Amino acid sequence: xxxxxxxxxxxxxxxxxxxxxxxxxxxxxxxxxxxxxxxxxxxxxxxxxxxxxxxxxxxxxxxxxxxxxxxxxxxxxxxxxxxxxxxxxxxxxxxxxxxxxxxxxxxxxxxxxxxxxxxxxxxxxxxxxxxxxxxxxxxxxxxxxxxxxxxxxxxxxxxxxxxxxxxxxxxxxxxxxxxxxxxxxxxxxxxxxxxxxxxxxxxxxxxxxxxxxxxxxxxxxxxxxxxxxxxxxxxxxxxxxxxxxx
Amino acid sequence: xxxxxxxxxxxxxxxxxxxxxxxxxxxxxxxxxxxxxxxxxxxxxxxxxxxxxxxxxxxxxxxxxxxxxxxxxxxxxxxxxxxxxxxxxxxxxxxxxxxxxxxxxxxxxxxxxxxxxxxxxxxxxxxxxxxxxxxxxxxxxxxxxxxxxxxxxxxxxxxxxxxxxxxxxxxxxxxxxxxxxxxxxxxxxxxxxxxxxxxxxxxxxxxxxxxxxxxxxxxxxxxxxxxxxxxxxxxxxxxxxxxxxx
Numbered sequence: 001x002x003x004x005x006x007x008x009x010x011x012x013x014x015x016x017x018x019x020x021x022x023x024x025x026x027x028x029x030x031x032x033x034x035x036x037x038x039x040x041x042x043x044x045x046x047x048x049x050x051x052x053x054x055x056x057x058x059x060x061x062x063x064x065x066x067x068x069x070x071x072x073x074x075x076x077x078x079x080x081x082x083x084x085x086x087x088x089x090x091x092x093x094x095x096x097x098x099x100x101x102x103x104x105x106x107x108x109x110x111x112x113x114x115x116x117x118x119x120x121x122x123x124x125x126x127x128x129x130x131x132x133x134x135x136x137x138x139x140x141x142x143x144x145x146x147x148x149x150x151x152x153x154x155x156x157x158x159x160x161x162x163x164x165x166x167x168x169x170x171x172x173x174x175x176x177x178x179x180x181x182x183x184x185x186x187x188x189x190x191x192x193x194x195x196x197x198x199x200x201x202x203x204x205x206x207x208x209x210x211x212x213x214x215x216x217x218x219x220x221x222x223x224x225x226x227x228x229x230x231x232x233x234x235x236x237x238x239x240x241x242x243x244x245x246x
Numbered sequence: 247x248x249x250x251x252x253x254x255x256x257x258x259x260x261x262x263x264x265x266x267x268x269x270x271x272x273x274x275x276x277x278x279x280x281x282x283x284x285x286x287x288x289x290x291x292x293x294x295x296x297x298x299x300x301x302x303x304x305x306x307x308x309x310x311x312x313x314x315x316x317x318x319x320x321x322x323x324x325x326x327x328x329x330x331x332x333x334x335x336x337x338x339x340x341x342x343x344x345x346x347x348x349x350x351x352x353x354x355x356x357x358x359x360x361x362x363x364x365x366x367x368x369x370x371x372x373x374x375x376x377x378x379x380x381x382x383x384x385x386x387x388x389x390x391x392x393x394x395x396x397x398x399x400x401x402x403x404x405x406x407x408x409x410x411x412x413x414x415x416x417x418x419x420x421x422x423x424x425x426x427x428x429x430x431x432x433x434x435x436x437x438x439x440x441x442x443x444x445x446x447x448x449x450x451x452x453x454x455x456x457x458x459x460x461x462x463x464x465x466x467x468x469x470x471x472x473x474x475x476x477x478x479x480x481x482x483x484x485x486x487x488x489x490x491x492x
Contacts, residue, residue, distance in 0.1 A: 133455055136462050165487070177486045181469065209379055209472040216382050216465035223427065223462050226455040227485065235487040239470075240423045241411070245479040 026080070029196070030054040030092030032099060032107050035066040038123060039098030041170030042161065044070050047079040048172040049199045054082045056089025063089075074172060090114035094121070094192065097148055101126040101139070105147040108155070115155045119189045122148040122214070123161040125221035134226050136219035145214035149185070158184035158193045159214035162221050164203070165234035175202035178236030181217050183208040206239065206246070272326070275442070276300040276338030278345060278353050280329075281312040284369060285344030287416030288407065290316050293325040294418040295445045300328045302335025309335075320418060336360035340367065340438065343394055347372040347385070351393040354401070361401045365435045368394040368460070369407040371467035380472050382465035391460035395431070404430035404439045405460035408467050410449070411480035421448035424482030427463050429454040452485065452492070 029046050031039045034055035047053045047070075055070075057063035060083065067083035089095065090111035097104045101124035108115060122145035126137040141147045145159035160182045161169075168176045180197045182205055184190045190207055197205035208217065227235050275292050277285045280301035293299045293316075301316075303309035306329065313329035335341065336357035343350045347370035354361060368391035372383040387393045391405035406428045407415075414422045426443045428451055430436045436453055443451035454463065473481050 133458060135458060168487075206473060207476055208469055209476065212379060212381060213469050213472060216462065216469050219462035220466040220469075223454055223459050223466075224485075226459055227452060227488075230453055230455065231488060231491040233487045233491040235485040238484045238486055239473065239481040240484055241414075241479050241481040242473075242477060245477040 026050070026052045027094065027196075028052045028054060028092035030056055030089030030095045032056045032086045032089050032095060032097050032111070033103065034089065034096075034098050035062050036098060036100070037166040037170070038161075039096070040066050040070060041166040041168075042096060042098060042123070043081060044074065044079065044170050044172050045176075045200055046196070047081050048074070048077060049201075050080070051196070051199075052080045052082070054084055054089045054092050056084060056086040058086060060085040060088070077172070087111050087114060094119045094196070096121040096123060098123055100124065101144045104144050105151040108148050109151040112152050112154075115152050118155055119186075119192045120148065120152060120155045120157045121161070121193060122157055122159045125162050125218045127222050127225065132229070134222040134229070136222040138215075138219075142212070143214035143218050145183075145211055145218070149211060156184065156186035156189035157211065158182055158186070158189040159211060159217060160193050160197065160205075162217050163224055163237050165228075165236060168234060168236070176200075176236065177202045177238065179204045179206050179239050181206050181208040181213075183211055183213040183217065185211045204238075204246070206242070272296070272298045273340065273442075274298045274300060274338035276302055276335030276341045278302045278332045278335050278341060278343050278357070279349065280335065280342075280344055281308050282344060282346070283412040283416070284407075285342070286312050286316060287412045288342060288344060288369070289327060290320065290325065290416050290418050291422075291446055292442070293327050294320070294323060295447075296326070297442070297445075298326040298328070300330060300335045300338050302330060302332040304332060306331040306334070323418070333357050333360060340365045340442070342367040342369060344369055346370065347390045350390050351397040354394050355397040358398050358400075361398050364401055365438045366394065366398060366401045366403045367407070367439060368403055368405045371408055371464045373468050373471065378475070380468040380475070382468040384461075384465075388458070389460035389464050391429075391457055391464070395457060402430065402432035402435035403457065404428055404432070404435040405457060405463060406439050406443065406451075408463050409470055409483050411474075411482060414480060414482070422446075422482065423448045423484065425450045425452050425485050427452050427454040427459075429457055429459040429463065431457045450484075450492070452488070
């Protein structure tokens with residue numbers, strides 16, 4: 001079995017106080033394809049909240065490079081970040097797929113045995129830029145998340161984080177004010193992801209039902225990008241009407 | 247030509263001060279299929295902001311009934327509401343299609359000559375309840391709004407108001423805190439709708455690009471309904487990150 005390179009996450013057994021205030025064994029989160037903007041941003045954010053994160057990549061050297069850059073950028077934070085190839089990242093307790101959308105299903109399929117029985121989080125949106133517009137693409141099963149679930153049927157796939165801007169996610173000096181829609185066909189996966197997201201400052205997890213909802217959630221990311229281009233900003237979503245109901 | 251029944255909108259020629267503060271001739275807005283929750287809610291909201299609204303329906307008597315109920319409910323507001331059949335409503339300056347989604351294209355087609363050259367606003371979402379879930383349906387042209395545009399190619403169709411809860415929209419005693427995504431292939435239609443929405447308290451219009459974006463915008467309404475059911479509330483959307491950019 002490949003070893004995690006860099007800060008040896010799996011060697012750390014001590015208990016860590018998580019932002020929620022409870023003490024328990026640190027949860028490892030692996031990020032497949034964690035070297036892109038979304039993956040590395042999420043890795044930094046998760047690590048800043050106390051999760052032990054393993055950045056994965058097809059190339060473990062690329063993963064190490066990104067890990068080192070993050071560690072240097074946030075040196076004073078001493079982030080619990082490790083790095084390795086995707087198989088190493090897939091050995092974590094929870095695994096995020098942060099590859100480009102068209103590589104998500106094939107990437108999880110390659111490490112399927114490692115993902116068996118685990119919560120796997122799909123965060124990619126299938127989009128294309130057509131002229132001045134972003135347009136959602138419809139993957140064969142309706143959503144990237146459904147394609148991922150089909151590729152690893154023994155894993156508990158949840159879709160989440162589609163509408164959180166990557167750059168803001170990676171700027172751990174500031175919280176990201178955003179709601180995070182979580183959907184899955186496995187209630188335990190929804191609960192796990194809601195728990196994780198709830199530990200990230202100012203992100204509010206919302207149970208958005210079954211995995212079929214990943215289709216409109218992913219597609220709506222095109223609208224957000226459209227607004228970003230039009231207004232030269234990076235938007236996220238907050239729902240009104242949830243106060244006192246959540 | 248059929249005459250507007252009830253409070254004769256087209257007879258009123260006086261200038262009215264709109265909420266924006268400018269004086270100009272009152273803008274008439276017709277609402278095709280304006281007797282359902284979305285249509286009557288929008289009619290009341292528009293009228294409360296000073297627009298002269300003609301509630302339309304296949305049955306002018308049904309339209310009159312809804313007009314009278316709204317007038318009675320908000321008696322002290324003296325709302326500028328008229329009623330008539332859909333052809334009468336289609337004679338207004340701006341026309342909203344508020345029928346159920348599967349009647350939107352055929353309804354505008356029936357009054358196409360009246361809609362020529364006008365801004366037509368499509369607000370329906372094609373959804374189906376499947377078990378405990380709301381699922382978006384994909385109309386033949388990708389969205390209800392695209393179907394409407396195809397049915398009246400000489401009109402300037404814009405899509406808007408998809409994510410504003412109907413009941414809250416109709417409760418004109420309270421503002422609705424929501425962003426309103428507006429998309430169209432006609433910049434003048436986008437500008438007109440943004441102007442109208444901007445006159446409704448606490449609604450913030452956002453230019454969401456071309457009409458192709460109506461597809462993900464409409465589909466996303468299923469997610470909002472899902473959240474409503476789950477959390478026993480009615481949510482709307484606010485985007486973060488737009489302050490200072492809009």
